[in-house]
Amino acid sequence: MLHQTMVNPVSMRQPTARFTRSVPALASQSGLSAIELMGAPMPFARNAEIYGENEPAEYLYKVISGTVRTYKVLNDGRRQIGFFYLPGDVFGLEVGARHSFSAEAIADCKVLVIRRSNVIALAARESDVARQLWEMTATELRRVQDHIMLLIKTAQERVAGFLLEMAARSPGATEIELPMSRQDIADYLGLTIETVSRTLTQLENSAAIAVPTSRRIVLRNRAALTRMNA
Amino acid sequence: MLHQTMVNPVSMRQPTARFTRSVPALASQSGLSAIELMGAPMPFARNAEIYGENEPAEYLYKVISGTVRTYKVLNDGRRQIGFFYLPGDVFGLEVGARHSFSAEAIADCKVLVIRRSNVIALAARESDVARQLWEMTATELRRVQDHIMLLIKTAQERVAGFLLEMAARSPGATEIELPMSRQDIADYLGLTIETVSRTLTQLENSAAIAVPTSRRIVLRNRAALTRMNA
């Protein structure tokens, strides 16, 4: 049940963040936030740990390419995945001193790494940066609240909800490419891989989806999925 | 399963917030935050709705006395309680325009009602107010993350965890007074009242707790509870 994670060398995890002074004009002009301009891109290999639970939260991160999972593990090895972060998503932002989850690359990734102290210093001077930090945390809060509502549902509802959620993140697409394994999905939904697998075949049999390959899902009947999402 | 909630008259829910200019000196001196000084105390009767899901988030709230529950209800009536807010706790703070949960008084309450627009305006000028808003949202985020970890556990672990959580909120106390019903506890833990009840008697039989009355729990063996909290 426990994932074997390659811990990458310390040197890889101590990026020298480019120090950038406040540049709100450039930020708004380019559609980039001032925050992102303070970051340095950094690659992570498949299954590499980006940070561990309870480690000092020195950086926050934005996915450029690839997918990242955050997770917690209980004493006895049960793993709960917090979220799957896709390109454009920010993760690892903490107000407190330490990370509350661990983070790993699901596939080879590029991640923008941003020194937290720089952002916080900037936020103290510029209220729109402060507002952005607050908004990012609030976005995460809403996500986790939605996740709770998933976890009280039946297996079918959870899987349908998961598929719709993933579909909503690549808008317009009727076909979704899952970057994560069945085990990851199961640990996200609080189910076992067997139940996830069975539920998918059941959805396929009821013509709600097609599963051409295990990592590819075609949404055949979105209305049906929405209906069973409770 | 659905709670009958008395909706109190509109007039009761439109408090005239005392308008207060920025008073950071007084705030730090008194140990009160500038935010709280902008609020007006307001009573809510047992089971009164404080706000509803998706209503405009005009106010944020701080419990003075009594207990508040927040919750969401799925189509078919399943209710999930977000949290129980005790005196000192802030709830209903949103970054977006609308409340994502509903809130009700569990018992007769006094609640400090604070106009959100005032706080946000102040935050734009004073970075420590902005920081406080961010921190409140982050506190809530951590809580919800912990809640997720509860929801993947067994019934016994959930109930033990709940008792320890409640105990931690009245520090030092070896005996806890539960302000909420078994149904509320069940809906918080994602269990049925029967399972909550059975689990409590089971904990009582194993001498981990005593239950002199249904609303009062004595922690007899905190170590045992901690051990079964996973």
Next chain:
DNA sequence: CGACCATTTGATATGGATCAAGCGATGTGG
């Protein structure tokens, strides 16, 4: 081709839900 790993499928077990009844406290009207 063969080994390995992820996924699916099958058989069985079980924790918690559901259905149902009993119990104790609280309150109400006669």
Next chain:
DNA sequence: CCACATCGCTTGATCCATATCAAATGGTCG
């Protein structure tokens, strides 16, 4: 002050969704 209704909680019996255990299948890479 007592009979009785009500409500919240507990306890009992049974059921069922999902977990667990086990085996087969399939896709990937040497």
